Amino acid sequence: MLFHVVLFGLFSTYVHADDCKLNNVLFNGNYDFFDLAHEFDKHTIYWPNVTAFDFTKKIGISGENNTWYAANEFEAGEHGGTHMDAPYHFYKPGKFVGELPLESLIVPLIIVDISSRVNGDPNFVLYKQHLDYMLNNNDGKPCMIIFKFGWSQFYTDRKKYLGVNERDGTLNFPGLSQEIAEWITTSYKNVVGVGVDVASLDPGSSTVFPVHQQLMAAGLFGMENVKLDTHVPEYGCTGIALPMKIAKGTGGPLRLVAICPKQTPTKF
Ligand SMILES: [Zn+2]
Numbered sequence: 001m002l003f004h005v006v007l008f009g010l011f012s013t014y015v016h017a018d019d020c021k022l023n024n025v026l027f028n029g030n031y032d033f034f035d036l037a038h039e040f041d042k043h044t045i046y047w048p049n050v051t052a053f054d055f056t057k058k059i060g061i062s063g064e065n066n067t068w069y070a071a072n073e074f075e076a077g078e079h080g081g082t083h084m085d086a087p088y089h090f091y092k093p094g095k096f097v098g099e100l101p102l103e104s105l106i107v108p109l110i111i112v113d114i115s116s117r118v119n120g121d122p123n124f125v126l127y128k129q130h131l132d133y134m135l136n137n138n139d140g141k142p143c144m145i146i147f148k149f150g151w152s153q154f155y156t157d158r159k160k161y162l163g164v165n166e167r168d169g170t171l172n173f174p175g176l177s178q179e180i181a182e183w184i185t186t187s188y189k190n191v192v193g194v195g196v197d198v199a200s201l202d203p204g205s206s207t208v209f210p211v212h213q214q215l216m217a218a219g220l221f222g223m224e225n226v227k228l229d230t231h232v233p234e235y236g237c238t239g240i241a242l243p244m245k246i247a248k249g250t251g252g253p254l255r256l257v258a259i260c261p262k263q264t265p266t267k268f
Contacts, residue, residue, distance in 0.1 A: 026259065034237075036146075036256040037082040038155060038227045045158055045199060045225060046080035048169070053080065078251040084193075084243035085201075085222035089250040090212040097249035100221060104192040108143040109239030109258055110268065111232050115150025122163040124149070124174040125203050128183050138190065138268050144223075144239045145184070146195035149174045152229040163204050175203030181214035193241065195223030195256070226256060233264040 025031075038044065046052040054075040061069050078097075079085070087094025112131065118124045126147065151173060154161040163172030175198060184191050194201060194215055201211045201222050215222060223241060237260035244252040 030262055032260050032262055034230065034232050034258040034260065036227050036232070036258055037254060038152075038225060040074075040076070040081050040253060043156065043158075044076075044081040045155065045161060046077055047199065048171075050077035050080060051075060052077070076253070078246065078249055078253075079224070080253075082225045082227060082254050082256060083223070083251050084241065084254045085212065085216070085224065085251045086243075086249060087216040087219050087221060089222070090209065090216040094216055094219065096247065097221075097243050097252045098245045098247040100243070104142065104221070105241050105243075107192055107239060108138065108141065108268065109237040110138060110143055110145045111148060111228075111234045111237070111258075112145060113148045113234060115148050118149045118151075118174050120150070122172040122174060122204065125177050126175070126180055127177045128179050131180070131183075138188075140189040141268075142190045142192050143268070144193040144195065144241065145191055146223065146226055146228070146239075147176065147197070148228045149196065149198050151198045152227050155225070155227070155229075162199055171199075171204035173198045173200075173204035175206065176201055176211045178210040178214060181211040185214060185218035185220065191220065193221040193223060195226045195241075197226045197228040199225055222251075223254060223256060232258055233260045235268050236261050236265040 040053050041055065042053065044053045056073045058073050059069065059071050063069065084097055086097035086100065088096050114126060114130060117130065151161065158164070161173065165172065175196065176194075181201075184194060198204075200206070200209075201215065201224065202209045212222065237258040240257040240259065241254060243249075243254045246252045
């Protein structure tokens with residue numbers, strides 16, 4: 001009996017039940033919450049030939065005693081604004097967006113800031129040589145990686161953001177190389193999703209989309225048009241990527257959030 005009391009006493013000094021509550025950790029003032037999603041409105045960026053965000057004000061009625069009732073409708077393509085690409089988007093046996101489990105939508109987040117290297121060049125393509133320093137730096141644990149090309153600053157200027165060529169309608173903005181996609185799916189363990197602050201994982205000039213194909217065949221999801229216009233720590237954040245749960249969706253609008261410690265670790 002005495003032994004039990006001593007043992008309990010030992011444990012209670014080390015683990016206080018209140019310290020284990022997630023709420024006590026998240027809301028103690030030591031974390032920043034970042035909203036990494038662009039708003040959906042008439043300026044939202046969609047791929048050419050996709051139905052853009054069509055928002056209809058349906059009802060807005062004032063009643064007696066200052067009461068109010070309002071409701072709207074919207075129509076839009078799945079792949080516009082800040083959105084998720086489900087594996088099924090480029091891989092027929094892959095999961096629909098509504099099937100993605102929470103275990104892979106709420107995971108540690110690594111931000112790779114290559115914006116100073118890109119330096120506004122719409123023809124920049126990211127290769128492995130740029131990133132050798134971070135090989136497997138997630139220690140094999142599940143995580144999502146978001147690449148920051150520094151493109152969110154152009155989001156309000158569609159022509160500039162997509163790099164639309166007036167003569168032939170082709171697009172030009174930076175993106176990932178196939179080599180990076182292979183590296184992430186073969187030698188970089190347990191990455192569940194990859195995001196970019198441009199309109200596509202593949203560079204704008206791509207016509208065959210090898211990065212989409214490689215990542216999605218390996219079961220990863222994509223995140224495009226991520227809003228990265230403020231500094232988000234490269235390590236230590238938790239990514240919360242919750243797309244609209246469209247049952248058979250190939251993708252969908254995404255409210256992406258990062259929760260990051262104010263005392264940022266320098267490593268995963
Ligand atoms: Zn997409």
